[in-house]
Amino acid sequence: MVTSGDSRGLTPRKTKLSVRMKVLLLAIVPLLLLATVILLASQQLERDAIAQRQSVEQSLLTSKEKELTFLLDLAFAAIEPIMQDARLSETEKQTAVKRLFNEKLFFGEDGYFYVYDLQGVNLVHPVKPDFVGKNKLDLPVVPALLQQAQRQDGVVAYRWERPSTGLYEQKIGYARVLEPWQWVVGTGLYDVGAEVETHLQQVSTRIDNTFRYMLLLLVGAIVSLVLLVFWVNWHENRLADDHLRQLVHHFVRLQIEERRGFARELHDGINQLLVAVRFRIELAQRQLVKGDASYRDSLAVALETLDTTIKEVRQVSHSLSPALLDEMGLEVALESLVKQFQERTGIRVIRYWQIIPHELSEEVAIMVYRVVQEAFSNIERHAQATQVHLEVRQAPEQLLLTLRDDGKGFDPEHLQAGRGLGLLHMRERVELLGGQFQLHSSPQQGTRITAQLPLLFMDGRK
Known part of the structure; x- marks a missing residue:
């Protein structure tokens, strides 16, 4: 099922609390309870x-x-x-x-x-x-x-x-x-009154000491809370800095790997085809000088090789920046990607998307396209699946991507060497836009990936 357009029927995203807010709530709630207990205790005293x-x-x-x-x-x-x-x-x-x-x-x-x-x-x-x-x-x-x-x-x-x-x-x-x-x-x-007052003074002293102890406990809790807030803020900033450095490092590594892959495509594919075209043209030229009529066959082979080269160039260009995505939008680009995947693999894709046209930023659209493309590539090479469910839904504040297959699955904790690179690239792409990426898989139970991306609209709003 494929749908598009109005997203008003979608359930709004639940607001998630940050680690800082969770820690603050965990600290403030007991503090409020302590203050309430002290107030009630003072009244009871x-x-x-x-x-x-x-x-x-x-x-x-x-x-x-x-x-x-x-x-x-x-x-x-x-x-x-x-x-x-x-x-x-x-x-x-x-x-x-x-x-x-x-x-x-x-x-x-x-x-x-x-x-x-x-x-x-x-x-x-x-x-x-x-x-x-x-x-x-x-x-x-x-x-x-x-x-x-x-x-x-x-x-x-x-x-x-x-x-x-x-x-x-x-x-x-x-x-x-x-x-x-x-x-x-x-x-x-x-001395009856004096004895009563003396005893009551002792009781009052004990009550005052108890109240003073509770007050000191409350002050200590407040000081601890302030120190905790400062520590959480410092720790979160440090974690954020570390995470940002890791993302930058992964992004640079991702760019380098993509450039290496592009270089291999040029060298091993397009370059070899161009060399073959040149060889055939030179051969046809020598044959023509000699009066050999077979030069026509050499030119025909050169033209056929040149057509193959053009297709390779288009494929590389499409992998770098899909034309359909730029011209027709994410929904059409995904539909084309699904169609190519089904024709190439024979795997059935059940898809559902609800996307508001022209409201996604270029960054989010490309990110979704690349993640789906990488996921299809992994399924084709490793999953041995017969059916894939793909869902892309646009909610008021985020875009939700879910993709699952009925393949053989795997243990994410024990990936074979080289198999986790595509998954790592998907995670890094999502996190670079401030999103969340999750992977669930187990042997013989298929694989499911989910990505939540904050919406970046055309005017830069978040």
Whole structure:
């Protein structure tokens, strides 16, 4: 099937990322993920800090409540013998218990016990003796302690003067009812807020260190990315320079080989034919001088040889620059090439091309023609094929060439000496125009070559 004309039905070429863009994406994506993780982690750390503060406060309050309970247990155990002494009257027992609280039951530097009755009248206060005998319900902490003692539901937090410094500080109190006398015995602990703040400061320090570590990790990743970009850019430029030098070297070698082939064609073909023509003309000249009538046969042979020479010259000229390609375009030139190949080899060619006339540059057209010509030559000499599929499609941004045969195939990794020269020439021709060349073949599986060429339009656009 052969078609030409509009290419709007073709699928546009998928944009291919360069090595630099792939490396950048591989570097930037993890960096963005890392930044996202750090952001989420910082938010989580903030939430954890709040939860940690609440947990620490609750944990310390629970711990202090147990400690206060233990202190009250000790105090109650200390007054138990007095309360069980049958020799003392109730008044004597109460007096003895008050004396014990005022004089002996202390702990630490600022620890003491106080006693109120259920109506809020202070009975014992070693630190503030002026409270004794007075109703202190006007102090907010007193009603709270009385209620807590009767309900036994935790501790009471308040600010109170520390005996050793005279400064008001945070304190937690705990009280219990002394059942026989309906007294409320309580005590308290200072420095609770300081302990909470100290612990939270430690937690905050750990969180800050963690955040600082993550920030350093992010900065290190950014620096690494910058260095990677510079390295990739340098490496790509170096590879591009090396590749350009190789292409130039291969192009010069290709020109030299083509010139040598042209020289061989001239020397071994055309030159020998011209020598033969000259020999026949000289022979006819001698025969004519002698009056020998056979000079006509010599001239006939010379003319026949001259016709052969003209055909050889045309063939060489066609191989250098096909006239059909210059005059009629790529599609007609390819059709002529296919027809000659089928007549010469008997191999069937199934072809399909979709080419927009007059939009291909001369460079691309010649390149496609030469690649197909070289491929046909390889198939004729080596493939032992019976059928060839040729496809040339013009897409919006590139020209796609696919050629495959059903021949015996080969292992590209183990080519015989001299067989890979034509394939090398095809690859070099395609890459010289910035295209991509691919070869796929295996024994008994045929051969397929594909070439992708960027479109160079008549006005130089790419």
